[in-house]
Amino acid sequence: MLNTYAYPEFEYIQCDEQKHNTVKRHKAVIIGAGPVGLTTALDFAKQGIPVVVLDDNNTVSIGSRAVCYAKRPLEVWDRLGVGERMIEKSVEWKVGKVFRDEELVYQFDLLPEDDHKIPAFINLQQYYLEEYMIDECKKQYGDLIDFRWKSKIISLKNNDDHVKMQVETPDGVYGLESDYVVACDGANSDTRKMLGLEFDGHFFQDRFLIADVVMKADFPAERWFWFNPPFHRNQSVLLHMQSDDVWRIDFQLGWDCDPEEEKKPEKVIPRLKAMLGDDVDFELEWVSVYQFACRQLKDFKCGRVFIAGDAAHQVSPFGARGANTGVQDIDNLTWKLKLVMDGKVPESLLDSYSEERVFAAADNLLNSTRSTDFITPKSPISKAFRDAVLDLASEYEFARPLVNSGRLSMPTPYLNSSLNTPDEDTFSGKMRPGTNCADAPITVDGQDTWFLNKIANSKFVVLTFDTSITDKTVNINGIDCDILVVGKDIMDSKGCLQERYDGTGETTYLIRPDQHVAARWRTFDQDKIKKAVLTATAQ
Amino acid sequence: MSLNTKPNIASPDDFYQDLIDLHRDLSDEESRDLNARLILLLANHIGDMDILKAAMSAARKDT
Numbered sequence: 001m002l003n004t005y006a007y008p009e010f011e012y013i014q015c016d017e018q019k020h021n022t023v024k025r026h027k028a029v030i031i032g033a034g035p036v037g038l039t040t041a042l043d044f045a046k047q048g049i050p051v052v053v054l055d056d057n058n059t060v061s062i063g064s065r066a067v068c069y070a071k072r073p074l075e076v077w078d079r080l081g082v083g084e085r086m087i088e089k090s091v092e093w094k095v096g097k098v099f100r101d102e103e104l105v106y107q108f109d110l111l112p113e114d115d116h117k118i119p120a121f122i123n124l125q126q127y128y129l130e131e132y133m134i135d136e137c138k139k140q141y142g143d144l145i146d147f148r149w150k151s152k153i154i155s156l157k158n159n160d161d162h163v164k165m166q167v168e169t170p171d172g173v174y175g176l177e178s179d180y181v182v183a184c185d186g187a188n189s190d191t192r193k194m195l196g197l198e199f200d201g202h203f204f205q206d207r208f209l210i211a212d213v214v215m216k217a218d219f220p221a222e223r224w225f226w227f228n229p230p231f232h233r234n235q236s237v238l239l240h241m242q243s244d245d246v247w248r249i250d251f252q253l254g255w256d257c258d259p260e261e262e263k264k265p266e267k268v269i270p271r272l273k274a275m276l277g278d279d280v281d282f283e284l285e286w287v288s289v290y291q292f293a294c295r296q297l298k299d300f301k302c303g304r305v306f307i308a309g310d311a312a313h314q315v316s317p318f319g320a321r322g323a324n325t326g327v328q329d330i331d332n333l334t335w336k337l338k339l340v341m342d343g344k345v346p347e348s349l350l351d352s353y354s355e356e357r358v359f360a361a362a363d364n365l366l367n368s369t370r371s372t373d374f375i376t377p378k379s380p381i382s383k384a385f386r387d388a389v390l391d392l393a394s395e396y397e398f399a400r401p402l403v404n405s406g407r408l409s410m411p412t413p414y415l416n417s418s419l420n421t422p423d424e425d426t427f428s429g430k431m432r433p434g435t436n437c438a439d440a441p442i443t444v445d446g447q448d449t450w451f452l453n454k455i456a457n458s459k460f461v462v463l464t465f466d467t468s469i470t471d472k473t474v475n476i477n478g479i480d481c482d483i484l485v486v487g488k489d490i491m492d493s494k495g496c497l498q499e500r501y502d503g504t505g506e507t508t509y510l511i512r513p514d515q516h517v518a519a520r521w522r523t524f525d526q527d528k529i530k531k532a533v534l535t536a537t538a539q
Numbered sequence: 540m541s542l543n544t545k546p547n548i549a550s551p552d553d554f555y556q557d558l559i560d561l562h563r564d565l566s567d568e569e570s571r572d573l574n575a576r577l578i579l580l581l582a583n584h585i586g587d588m589d590i591l592k593a594a595m596s597a598a599r600k601d602t
């Protein structure tokens with residue numbers, strides 16, 4: 001196998017607690033340094049919360065894992081200062097093609113709307129993503145983030161006012177305590193088991209061979225999906241470009257294969273040759289066989305432990321949902337926990353983490369299950385309909401939206417959240433309470449910038465189109481909110497804010513620290529703003 | 540609008556014959572596939588989700 005990537009090795013250092021055999025009470029402990037745990041570390045540190053990060057390993061993600069990242073998680077990473085580096089290294093793509101046999105059935109263009117900072121989708125190997133986040137943690141927050149590598153959590157217990165844990169390191173076992181714990185220890189989460197929580201959902205009776213292949217090929221940066229291609233009959237195949245001339249190829253294998261056999265190079269190479277042709281030179285970087293599952297917990301909070309990412313929900317990767325949603329779990333959690341830690345709001349606000357993210361996970365699972373049902377039909381009639389859709393799609397436009405080779409991950413708006421203030425006025429456009437804010441180009445003091453970058457300091461923001469407002473901030477029961485007046489504090493240089501927020505007259509929005517709409521009105525009304533802030537903080 | 544379950548086809552016998560003729564000489568499997576295509580074409584023409592759902596439940600006889 002060829003390596004285009006040198007895995008960093010992070011140094012294990014025995015921590016003082018273990019050295020001196022003392023038990024220390026921390027504010028927050030994060031279990032697992034995958035994409036979700038690292039996002040947590042960055043977000044907590046950005047808010048000034050010191051954290052201990054425990055990981056049983058001492059490097060980044062190994063092997064073939066996530067490739068595609070969607071706009072919303074990239075916006076979160078951009079808020080945390082790592083988005084631009086990820087985008088720079090990545091492959092951006094917009095066009096997807098679906099083939100059946102040898103024929104192009106249809107192609108789609110993601111047609112991202114202009115005037116957003118972040119692209120619709122990028123492809124990047126998961127190890128880069130993690131490496132960049134670890135770099136940023138060390139560069140910006142060396143004093144706040146305490147990485148403890150080769151530190152495996154082996155027991156965990158919720159108490160009334162803290163969590164007790166035991167950690168195993170190369171030097172043995174030590175104990176530590178924390179006010180709060182975020183469990184980001186992945187699909188096989190030990191924490192989940194220690195808490196006695198069970199996944200709801202199921203595994204799919206199908207397997208996929210996932211190969212990362214290094215080659216100089218002149219395929220365009222597009223997503224190509226085949227149903228029943230001549231080089232892999234009765235199954236599907238997916239081709240995606242990554243950085244450094246690495247390509248991701250997924251072969252559906254069906255249920256009756258031997259996963260160990262299928263992984264062997266002498267099995268894999270002929271499959272790839274049949275697909276790529278004899279004249280393409282390639283080398284294998286990594287090969288694995290996966291069985292996918294769609295499962296989630298009923299509750300993402302258990303006492304003082306929050307469960308996030310794959311530890312809380314697992315989806316099949318069609319549509320690139322795993323890491324993408326996990327990051328949004330943290331976007332949702334951090335500001336709530338910060339307000340609670342600062343004693344500004346009741347602890348009950350934390351229950352809304354589970355309320356909102358369980359809802360989002362269910363939506364995600366639904367989308368993922370639907371794609372899997374199309375790709376892996378579960379009955380003869382389901383297959384007949386699937387094939388009928390493909391038959392019709394090349395000739396008839398109507399059938400194309402029915403082709404489901406993976407719907408691309410979109411954020412789930414929290415439309416029914418208890419933190420929303422329902423609309424009392426009528427609005428057009430998408431910015432309903434519970435929805436993540438649309439970006440827009442703006443100018444501030446004559447400088448071009450982006451709206452989402454302007455509202456990135458994890459505070460409540462009152463956005464108003466009422467230019468008579470002169471206050472810069474408003475304090476509601478100890479919660480500081482910034483006021484941004486469109487036309488004064490920020491200039492709507494291209495009119496996108498006005499259009500995307502239906503910003504006529506004195507339209508005013510209350511935006512949560514995680515850049516989601518909490519409430520909106522047609523006037524600027526202090527009392528209503530106050531009530532909405534209280535509602536959005538479970539008061 | 541709700542699902543129209545009153546007679547709506549001008550010449551029922553012609554329609555019925557066409558439907559049966561359509562499947563002439565097809566294997567069971569080919570017939571099943573043809574039916575699937577036909578359902579998709581008709582469903583798209585109807586478009587209205589409430590009507591489609593009413594038709595689905597009427598066809599499944601779960602009233």
Ligand SMILES: Cc1cc2nc3c(=O)[nH]c(=O)nc-3n(C[C@H](O)[C@H](O)[C@H](O)COP(=O)(O)OP(=O)(O)OC[C@H]3O[C@@H](n4cnc5c(N)ncnc54)[C@H](O)[C@@H]3O)c2cc1C
Pocket residue numbers: 031032033034035036037054055056057061064065066067068069126151152153154184185186187189190191210290308309310311317320321322323324325326
């Ligand atoms: C083939 C494939 C393709 C995918 N494609 C995509 C995609 O395109 N887009 C996307 O968004 N997602 C994709 N995913 C999913 C994505 O990889 C996961 O959702 C993501 O890695 C989850 O992040 P996490 O931080 O929750 O967990 P993980 O990445 O699993 O990290 C968990 C961490 O916890 C550590 N840990 C585990 N147990 C312990 C313990 N007891 N004590 C201490 N530490 C522990 C582990 O070492 C690890 O570092 C794909 C997955 C696969 C397999």
